[in-house]
Amino acid sequence: MGHANDRVSTRRLLCTNLKGRKVRRIAVTAIVLLSSLVIRSTRASDKVEAPEDWATYGGNSSGNHYSPLNKVNRENVQHLREVWRVDVGKGGGLQTNPLVVGRRMFVYTPSEDILALDAATGKQLWRFSAGVPAPQPNRGFSYWRDGRESILFAGIMDHLYALDPATGHPLKAFGEDGKIDLRKDLGDQDYTQNFAVLTTPGTIYKDMIIVGFRAPETQPAPHGDIRAYDVHTGKLRWSFHTIPHPGDPGYESWPKDAWRVTGSANNWSGMVVDLQRGILFAPTGSAVNDFYGADRVGDDLYSDTLLALDANTGKEIWHFQAVHHDIWDRDFPSPPVLVTVKRDGKPVDAVAQTTKQGFVFLFERTTGKPLFPIEEKSYPASDVPGEVTAPTQPLPVTPAPFARQRLTADMLTNRTPAAHTWAEEQFKTFRSEGQFVPFTVGRPTIIFPGYDGGAEWGGAAVEPTRAILYVNANDIPWTGELAPTQAAASEGATIYQSQCAVCHGHDRKGSPPEFPSLLEVKKRLSDAAISDIIHNGRGRMPSFPALQDGGLEAVLKYLGESPGMADLAKVDPQAPSSKTEVGSEASGSKQLPKYQFTGYKKFYDPDGYPAVVPPWGTLNAIDLNTGSYRWKVPLGNYPELAAAGMKATGSENYGGPVITGGGLLFIAATIYDRKIRAFNSDTGELLWEGSLPFAGTATPATYMIDGNQYIVIATSGQRDKKGPQGAAYIVFALP
Template sequence: MQIGRWGAVVALTLSGMLLWQTQPQHANVVAAAVRGAEHSARNWPAYNGGVNGDHYSPLTQINRSNVHQLKVAWTFDTHEKGGLQTNPLVIGGVLYGYTPTQKVIALDAATGELIWTFDPGKPGTQPTRGFSYWTDGKASILFAGALTNLYALDPATGRPILTFGDKGKIDLRRGLTDGDYSGIYLAPTTPGVIFKDMIIVGFRAPEAEPALHGDIRAFDVHTGALRWTFHTIPHPGEYGYETWPKDAWKITGAANNWAGMSLDEKRGIVYAPTGSAVTDFYGDDRAGDDLFADTLLALDANTGKRIWHFQDVHHDIWDRDFPSPPALVTVHREGKAIDAVAQTTKQGFVFLFDRTNGKPLFPIEEKAFSASNVPGETTSPTQPVPQMPLPYARQLLTADMLTTRTPEAHAWAEEQFKTFRSEGQFIPFSVDKQTVVFPGYDGGAEWGGPAVDPRSGVIYINANDVAWTGGLTANEAGGGEGANLYQSQCSMCHGADRKGSPPAFPSLIDVDKRLSDASITDLIHHGKQRMPSFPGVTGERLDAILAFLRAGPGAMNTAQSDRAQRASAGASARTANAVTSSKSEMGTSGAPVVEARYHFTGYRKFLDPDGYPAIVPPWGTLNAIDLNTGKYLWKIPLGEYPELAAKGMKGTGSENYGGPVVTAGGIVIVSATIYDRKIRAFDSRTGKLLWESELPYAGNATPATYMIDGKQYVVIAASGARNPNGPQGAAYVAFALP
């Protein structure tokens, strides 16, 4: 354990469950530090730098002329494996971060020395991207999400504030269903925003039923009491109710704000982008446009009332939900300044609106697209497409874009491509035929979000440019409860054939030879990284899915064990009528929901036999767009594969997760890339690479920058989870000038 200027570390325990470590003799010193100048330029006081979502820092000590001199100032090793997607807060010289198991840590931001640790008592492995921080200048509260809970912590000590909610926490599932929520998954992945004495929150939800209602809610920062709720799936009499089937609000879930929000503090408007409604890829039970799924909402932050909205995808069946908080920016048109909100998308679009009324600042065309031929599916006849700026990711995969990395890879890609349907955006999936999704399910833009320079109105977007495919297949009756569970809950990620799309979605073939039943059960109940948890899969249902994974498709009629036979027999009547009968699970209000006739065949990344994207580069880019005009200033590949670069194939770009930061020093700082494990700084005017440094693990997070005692730092959370073939571990790495 590290000992530094904060003194010795002691451990305290509350009720045998809540653990923290701190130095009580320095509590007053730390408390004074965190109360001082929380919103000054020296700090990084909110997720992504500020509640306006612009990822901007006014610091100039590190600039174009000297950024090449950056050196590692300190490293904090979490001594854990897993993923880190955290954009840490830095306030009053203290850095607040997570570990991969969702412990909250406070570090001396100048040295990386540990000040305190808060352990919620049960390890979690879901992404945790940041914190919310409230202060009135006298008292302060650090809000941290872990498991299904929102915790209120004392920033000076890490101890829960016992007057908040249930002894320092609230279970965010409460109030989102009329029934039992204990078996339903929810994760506070992205932090809420603070407005006055409220914290406004969303959450991550499952991609299939059962899923909780995606309500956006505000809670009192002192007590945890609910202050207001906005129903993203409207109730009778509410705006948008007619865009769903009657009573859909009783049985349909998600349409949740998982990506985070931005706030116009002066106007009191919170901007909340929402996700898709379940299930993601087949919507026979939600005919209509499905407001407010896939919608940018402008809400009155005082009351939660809708001011305006824009739906990005009508009746989404492609998982094209908004991936990140929007960025607030002021643009100039015909000599007038217009306060605007810019929203990036997985499709590669940027939508720009007047912040006050939602009026588009670039033309948007409701473009006609072909209808679905899948029985039961009714797609929207049109989808909104902005005319400017041009997309920052490619939109249509054609045969001349297939990989030329090797003749063998090209020939393989040609044969595969002949079996696909590839017609561009918003093409409905077919049954038993793969349709190209390009850019893929991971964007275009992803959860890291863009950076905006408020002085120039230029937006900086890092994007993925890799093709995936998707399709539908009919649900099969008679396979037993294990097969039924796998179809409805697992096949979306791991595929109907259980082959997955490694490394993001591992193959489950022979998984019983790699993992014990206990290990598989732990993954099912607690999830890991991109995999949600399934706490409701217990007893005979758990036995059935374990037996299915051991036996494989089609084998559930073979006796695996007495308990598996009982589970299968008990479900046989339900499974035999799976096409038309009620599901075993209930909707979010306790009402039965109809079993879908088709399910998604699984996320399939279009990779060649060697594991590289089966299309020509760039596979990832960094883009600079002038939002005043809609024109590109520059566009460059971001990232590379070291082994390909060593063979002369450089500048390919690669998948990237985590956003950029832009500073008044004229630099754009971004890590994000998976395979080269680098953090980079570019000239914000030209895109010229000014500096790069290799990290111990991939920096799949957004950096933060801050100043202490006259020295500016840049810090990044790094981890190995995205690349299982690379180094494994997790650390925070800070850089500064010599």
């Protein structure tokens, strides 16, 4: 492979040719499989969604973040007050959408201990600790019940636990003593070298729990298979290969035998299931390496793809690939949402998917037919040797993007004259041509919206009776750049280039606070502490289980050396030194690629604010019947700027909204102002805001006990290192 004409084209909107057959690109096997689907809903667990509970991640099986509760409404929301809080740790981050079933609330601590709380008072009922270091984020739980028994499923690092909801005790019949190892069942490689962590909870269907996982951004990375396990025994029921094996549809969109060595294309953001039809909707992310794809020339199905699978068998029904041959880290960032829209006066069951680019895609649920037009737009080819970018990418014509798409000179910050002058000088050095422009060597390319969206993992909410979609968005540019891989003078420098530079930069300066600088890191952390982070990860950083013994010692030594590039020989990557293997892009090569990403960088001014005019974060309401916007407002602010009169800036935000039958939209999400807000869902008018001890970078939940409606939000200080540090769950209710 290696020439565009040798590749299977999967970018025609109407048709393609997979395995020699003419088929619809987004409906690969729809006709065959739909004819065999049986509408079955025999388990009580398929039907039990009590309106008083918040018993599913995202609120319900549709994933629409909607609750019909209306005790708190537009007329009385201004009287909401904090009624209880539970502090759960000094450090770490919380992204948990709490689960509430009956009178019990289930939450994580920052170290991934699991707590059961009395949902009316906050009193602790039980606590479960796996006894392992667990510094990864975790967004929620899965709950199975059939009217006779119940099971709470919880991911803790790379294991999935089945717990008794009444006691917190592991259910010994599940897997090995109540847990299964998610590193297994991913191929014949040594599973102990896999990083496969469940950050978003699995999806329940009948007597199965279906899971994806978080994977590394660099090689080595496991295949991103989607797997279904028996809820009682933990036995694997089916597996879908997101990197196709020989004979699978889409195999020809990769180099030969790429499935043996290429990783990721994983579902990390979660899934939803149409319980009546038995269709699972699973969005996937990019394949590794994220930013230079010379070893995976082709469109790379099923990376960056919305998959519709038969939930009973894991067989494909249809698919839509949103990014062909992704080299921009444009993962689908959140679960899709099931919704019913009107077309020609008739109801149509649909699935909506938001993206980091700021798009909304809408499809008919059973066939994958687009319900708004999608056009394949041409984009420039890469000028980086070895890279072969896709000539076209799909863009929805409607709705219009909910985040800005191209940074121009008239959008540079005017916060101060000095900041504007600085931004102008920086902008002259950038390539800024909009979406899907390939990276180049030696010149930063603007990614706008940035690698964190647009939309992010919090996902969208939908008001079901009117099919209005609400999505919060980041609106901040980032930059990316490729550089020739340099032959390293030490083993530690080589490992750092291949595993660490993608986040911490080739110069080790990082992009704080998300990607800390590693310059003089040994003055802050001991070798033991650094080793612990490498092996267990922390926050956004995955673990590196394969980095042991001599390799680990080499990296520790390298991190202790003086800053600069003295330890990297500036040589032609075509002629590497004997100490470093550089340059081969052959599938299966263990050599470093010829070109590497120099690190994530936000376009911030010298004072730490986005170097573009606001809004820097928004909240959007889109009518999915028409594709038109109902309203759009800035979301959040920087308190110090607001105090100086610059109030409606919006800010970076993580965590999604919740819609209620009381006509309200609840959202926290904003990093710096430490607020939770309630908006009029019809108009976007701010009706109430409550103060939080830390940032509520999570999705709220709402529930009712004894006639009282409550709103709960997880808060933590991890994303704002300059603000107060800690973690707590805060609950609000009417007096």
